Amino acid sequence: MASLPDKDSPELHLVVATAEEHYAQTHANSDEWRGALSLPAYFRREEHLLNQDLTKNGGLTPWLLVHQPAGTSKNDRKVLCGCETIRKTALAAVNGKVQDETAHGVASVFCPPQFRGKGYAGRMMAELGEKLKGWQVKDQPALFSVLWSDIGKDFYAARGWKAFPSSHISLAAGHQPPSSLPQSKPLKAADLPALCDSDSQSLRSQLSNAAKPTVALLPNVATLAWHHAREEFIAKELYNRNPETKGALVEIAPGRRAWCVWTRVWTNPADDDANTLHILRLAIEGDAAQDFAPASEDGVVNVQGSPVVDAIAALFAAAQREAAEWEMEAVEFWNPTSVALAAARKIDGQSKVHEREKASICSLRWYGEGDGEDLQWVCNEKYGWC
Incomplete structure (x- = not known):
């Protein structure tokens, strides 16, 4: 192998991958991320995901860091590492005014x-953080970008993505709940557009x-x-089954x-990780939904009996x-409020909040006015992950 360039070399460039380069990068990262899928199935899944409303027509951008000395053609450049970004809609509230903003989610960082x-x-x-x-964007810059680090908090924080609280509650699958709980009804895919619209309206009101x-990624139906x-x-x-029930x-x-x-x-x-049902979004209509504060013991006491x-x-x-x-082992919900923790304890009195220090660390890079030190990132639930 020819000698590799220094990380500060002017011959290194951040570029958007060609279709062929994106395919090769997908092949390179397959052992890391295809899980139980075969390699051909992994390629089919990634192609399927590229054609979703969230990602098609440029919604997803594949990025590469390449070594391309002056005079070298695009076909001869060497790919050193890569990632993807997904364009997302966000809400931002400043002084009671709520606006739609552009944000980007960074995913699939692989070397x-x-x-x-x-x-x-x-x-x-x-370079990507600045880019x-x-x-x-058209009339105004993107407001922020986010990522979920599986290598702890330091690497991405050193490049501008501040680590935010990353916690969850976990409940065992199949546990018998108290008989006094109200009845729930299952949700299908066709139910979600109207619920997402209602959720969006409620969230805008709450953020005002x-x-x-305060910022939040919008839990829209495309996401x-x-x-x-x-x-x-x-x-x-894997199972020749269709998971028709999408929630409750x-x-x-x-x-x-x-x-x-x-x-x-x-x-x-x-x-060794467990197969897990993740709650993407928990929505509550009414005043109770306005409390975005992280779960606390005092907060649990205040909402008991509600x-x-x-x-x-x-x-x-x-x-x-x-x-x-x-046949999953657990249910997991990210960054719970006191209401969610109190609800978990109705089912399992020993439920507690687990703070993550290594995996799925929610991280945000701020592009707006100021340094973002006082910024709140709310509704930071699994739906935002990419």
Whole structure:
């Protein structure tokens, strides 16, 4: 192998991958991310995901750091590492004004083993962080970009992506819930567009009351459908089944509802990680939904006995039943509020919040005014992950 360039070489460039380069990069990262899928099935899944509403027509951009000395053609450049970004819609609230904004989610950061330890991934991320501010925007810059680190908090923080609280609650699949909980009804894909519209309206209203600058990724139907396209492909490929139930809904009171939308996540059989049903989004209509504060023991005490807690417990119980139906081990919900923790304890009195320090670390790079130190990132649930 010819000598490799230094990470600071002017011959290194951040570029958008050609279709052929993107295919080759997908092949290179397949051992890392195809899980239980065969290599041909992994290629089919990635092609399927590229054609979803969230990602098609330029919604997903494949990026590469390449070595391309002056005078070298595009066909002869050497790929050193790569990643992908997905354009997302976000909401931002400043001084009571809520606006739609552009954000980007960074995913699939991968450096082949032979190029690791040389600073290439760091160079790529540093350049990408700057590039995304003006990427695929018209009248104003993107407001922020996000990623979920599986290598801890330091690497991406050093390149501008601040680590935000990353926690979850977990419930065992198939547990028998208290009989006093209200009845839930299953949600199908056809139910989600109207619920997402209602959720969007509620979220805009809630954010207008934010006391400090606050952002949220919009839990729109295109985002949820991308997650469901992923699970549906794997379920069909591995089990020849279609996961038709997408979540559950409970009526708290006439005209007031709570619902959750979930996805099934299968892990690599070679790993020790459990197959898990993840709650993508938990939505509550009404005033209770305005409390975005992280779960606390005092907060749990304050909401005990609330019909909202019972409703969410019923949703969690429905998720447990669905997880057991698909032979999964657990149900997981990210960054719970006190209402969600109190609901989990209706089912399992020992439920607690687990703080993640290594995997799925929610990280945000701010492009707006100021340094973003006081920024709140709310509704930071699994639906945002990419």
